Amino acid sequence: MQTKEMRLRRIQHLAHEIMDEMNRGNEQRQFETLNLAIDNLSRAIGDLADPFGSYSLEYIEGKVGNAHYLLFKNEKKVKLHY
DSSP: OOOHHHHHHHHHHHHHHHHHHHHHOOSOOOHHHHHHHHHHHHHHHHHHTOTTOOOOHHHHHHHHHHHHHHHTTTOOOOOOOO
């Protein structure tokens, strides 16, 4: 099993890849795909921003992984943890 720090680093890496891809702007994306990706990222941030500090790392991994999957043409589903 990966440590919490390793899992958070992987989430951060995926978020940076998403940011880079969105800033590249080489291709048009379907509005529905963008809406779903934004929804997943918003839910992950909302969970992480819990003022009581009780967030689910599995939930955040899943939402960021889904957003990454949607934006990278469904090339591969990202497996974040074991």
